[in-house]
Amino acid sequence: MNTEILGVFSIFIITIVxxxxxxxxxxxxFSGDKTLLDPLFNPIEKLIFKVSSINASEEMNWKQHLKAMLGVNFFWFLICFMVLLFQGSLPLNPDNNPSMTADLAFNTAISFLVNCNLQHYSGETGVSYLSQLMLMFLQFVSAGVGIAAAVMVFNAMKERTTEKLGNFYNYFVKSCTRILLPLSALVAIVLVFGGTPMTFEGKDRITSLQGDTVEVSRGPAAAFIGIKHIGTNGGGFFGANSAHPFENPTxxxxxxxxxxxxIIPFAMIFALGYYLRKRKLSWIIFGVMTAGFLLLVIPTMNAELAGNPAIEKMGITQSTGAMxxxxxxxxxxxxxxxSIATTVISTGSVNSMHDSAMPMSGTMQLLAMMVNCFYGGCGVGFLNFYIFIILAVFISGLMxxxxPEFLGKKIEAREVKIAAFIAILHPLLILAGTALASYFAANDTAMGYWFSGNATGWLNNPGNHGFSEMLYEYTSSAANNGSGFEGLGDNNPFWNITTGIVLLLSRFLPIIGPLAIAGLLARKKYIPESAGTLKTDTTIFGVMVFAVIAIIAALSFFPALALGPLAEYFTLK
Structure with a gap:
């Protein structure tokens, strides 16, 4: 056990370093300074901008950033939707996997577009290699969009008074070429040497030691899995995700x-400090996030190492923990x-089944996604935290x-209203969706039957755990996470359509909100710091931000958690 904990500690510290x-x-x-990789990537980027007729040096305001972002995302959605809808008739399909239904193609295209990668299909039988490549493309661009949006907010925080906040296309392309591509290639190379397949051949037929004939799925998995993690996407090439021995061999x-x-969620926080030349502020933000992360991960590891108390009551010792x-x-x-890293960071990949986790672990996993601002995904993690900074500054000013002022700009009613709306939107989408699903599951109404096929057939587990499965699905969707308890029958029109709507709203509104706030603040008159200015790079302010996050999360989600994993936890005692 000590060796396992040492391994976890080492990975965490190495990542920070x-x-x-x-x-x-x-x-x-993103500042445009010279780097060692300029000779390699400058020609590639110039070619991209030349072919696409984009002027990457043209400055944009926040509305133009938003227009460009939404425009390209809509275009990508249409292409991916059509590929999934007709994949059975398209090339690169050696296993002859069928085309998706319209509702499943809708859900899958949106899910990968918004960096969530919620999967209501199994990779071995649900998608062709062409579709996998399309989804891999979305894993790059969705992460690039999140980083580009964060850099626009960085610019608004850096400039004294301006409406010009850089160029979306410039930041987006650089995110893909100079950051995501090299890092994901590095991870893919490690995976290939570790035993992960990288081929376009179909299933391989082997004979097991028992003499049974088994068909083993293969494919261009290593490249897919590299960007799956570097881009905080999380979608599995195979159904079991990173618990599969081909996705994660050793x-x-x-x-x-x-x-x-x-690595990128951590690095984005430190990048903020270098970009603004306010490294102390970045360390305060990182400290708040790390404190929240540790409060979630320590109880989870303790619960899994301790094992199942119901088994202990039977007099059976669990020396290996809950396996x-x-x-x-x-x-x-x-x-x-x-399980906490993937839910805090919104990657959503799994190397174990969350449905089998101890109830306290399930509570922590849900809380990580409900809070949704400790590290977070590529770029968007900071955007979510930015909302709580605005609220904390406003509350501190009242006190x-x-x-209220933040980095020399007054926080006024308009910015606070936007921040409050975005903060309330997250629990609204989760709790409203869960309430609707719970109603159909309990009553199996005519509407529920028509919409889902058979509402009572959703749940493989009754009672508190079944409620947790539905709560987790909407929480994962709203947090752009993509992991699941997987005891839920979710490949039906009800879940595909409702989670698809939640995915759209919970991705783009939380980006639009911070962009709007940053744009409004950027054009305000800069106020020099004085003796009465609230300092935001202090431990006291960090504690204030953490308190705001904790209070909002507790008030919003405790009743739902009490009905699900917490109730299950006390039944085992």
């Missing part, structure tokens, strides 16, 4: 995949750590009787 220089590199890239690949999903739903090559400690 490497994130600092990567953050400095990111700041240089303890080394497990460590690399853990590092890969954490149901976990791979023996990883163990409960690393699996517990992964001391001063007009």
């Amino acid at each position: 490497l994130a600092i220089p990567l953050g400095k590199y990111l700041a240089k890239v 303890y080394l690949t497990n460590a690399v995949e853990l590092w890969a999903q954490m 149901e739903g976990k791979e023996v090559r990883f163990g409960p400690a690393v699996s517990g750590f992964w 001391v009787g001063r007009t």
